[in-house]
Amino acid sequence: MFELFGISAGLLAMFVGFGLLIGVLFGFFGMGGSFLVTPALLVMGYPSRVAVGSGLAFVFGTSVIATLKHRDLGQVDYKLGVSMIIGTTVGLEVGKEIVLYLEELGLAGNIISVTYVLLLGGIGAFVTYEALKGGDGDGGVSHDVEEDAEINADDIPEIAKKIQSYSLPPMITLRGGIQVSLWMVLLVAFATGLLSGFLGVGGGFIRMPALFYLIGVPVPIAVGTDLFEIMFSGGIGSFLYAQSGGVDLSIVAPLLAGSALGARVGSAATSIVNEDEIKIYFGLMLLLGALAVAVRQAGNYLGMGVLDYVSLALILGSALMVAGAVIYSALKSIRAPGSAGVTAD
């Protein structure tokens, strides 16, 4: 059979297609990399080290592309990004220490899995609930945010308003004219870093909603800034795994070729798709993700390997559903009367 980069043409095409799907989600939501790639590689029979390392290298490459794209759209807040990196790094270290302590007690595996399911499911239920509540035109933030435009106070979630009201110096001004205490940003970053270190995940699905719901950053800037941060964590993580041979370029290169195109489509869609239409699918994807983790954990507990495949099918199916919804909504917007001014950029 025809081979390229040491893998068959069929597998190569599958990786490119899979990358395309993930790229759309990554470009649109700023999350969905390691969450999708690593379980898929594990079920395909790659060793954990290679699945995690290659997943991280892929996340790194995709976040570089998506950050560049969001930067072009003026959707990266570097001041916020750097503050978040500092807070997240400290949180990651503390999270790792907690994991090591729980490992000594022999409780790490179960506690991490239960927390992961509760957190993913909780965020999914919350996002879905908010999206359903906002469906009557009440609240919600438009994706069409000008680079430094003031945002409407009605668009800021209540918790974020409360957090913004604490004027503990130094105060920083973020894109959209938001003023918030640096300490609050560091605290939110620390909490998200702690969870991400504890759960061993990139943390996009925690950080992006946290930036929006807790700090009040408009969704497109939350996505762009989250990607900027993932670029650093992904780069460092893949370097660490590559040192022990955990990064396989024959996996990463084709995945990246597909996701680069998908991320372009996903990022461009953020400027033309009404976020409220998609938020509900995003929430459902997280809920199905939580279910997938629970199914896999149950499979491990019961020794039923087939549940690994059910788990993978749930993850891939939900990803396909959400990516399809993003593309469908984008096409609907392009085809809507009076959308002549829409551009891909």
Added chain:
Amino acid sequence: MFGIETLTGSTQAAALVGVVLVEAMVLYVGYGALESAVGSTVLKLLGGN
């Protein structure tokens, strides 16, 4: 791939991350050029114009 196997330890790791970074940037520029060249035509086709 790309002779990286001949390197060792941290050098190999840095080279691998470097290759991913370069590939990402090449893809970004390449797809960007493609989008500039055919993007508006594709949008017109998708928009039914």
